[in-house]
Amino acid sequence: MTSDERMERAVARLAKIEAWRVKTNADTTPEELILRAYVSRSDRAELVSALSAMEYTFPQYEPYPVEERLMGTWDQLPLAYYQKYISHDELEAVRAAVKPPQE
Numbered sequence: 001m002t003s004d005e006r007m008e009r010a011v012a013r014l015a016k017i018e019a020w021r022v023k024t025n026a027d028t029t030p031e032e033l034i035l036r037a038y039v040s041r042s043d044r045a046e047l048v049s050a051l052s053a054m055e056y057t058f059p060q061y062e063p064y065p066v067e068e069r070l071m072g073t074w075d076q077l078p079l080a081y082y083q084k085y086i087s088h089d090e091l092e093a094v095r096a097a098v099k100p101p102q103e
């Protein structure tokens with residue numbers, strides 16, 4: 001995926017998030033912070049600081065016979081890394097600050 005395609009995807013996703021937030025009055029998500037920083041090319045240290053200060057939910061696992069993994073808001077960070085919206089160093093800095101349970 002090219003940088004331009006990634007930018008287009010980020011802008012489209014932000015529009016969907018904003019529409020969802022207006023309907024649900026939901027709090028800002030890590031994904032939204034990351035995409036806004038990516039689109040606006042804002043200071044990455046500020047992004048890491050904001051992400052480090054957020055409260056997260058973490059994956060939960062349903063027992064047998066369901067054995068389902070329920071995603072938490074923390075899952076948005078590794079996904080943003082894999083999609084190249086944040087760097088490895090940024091992910092690791094937030095991970096060090098948040099200290100999530102073993103992934």
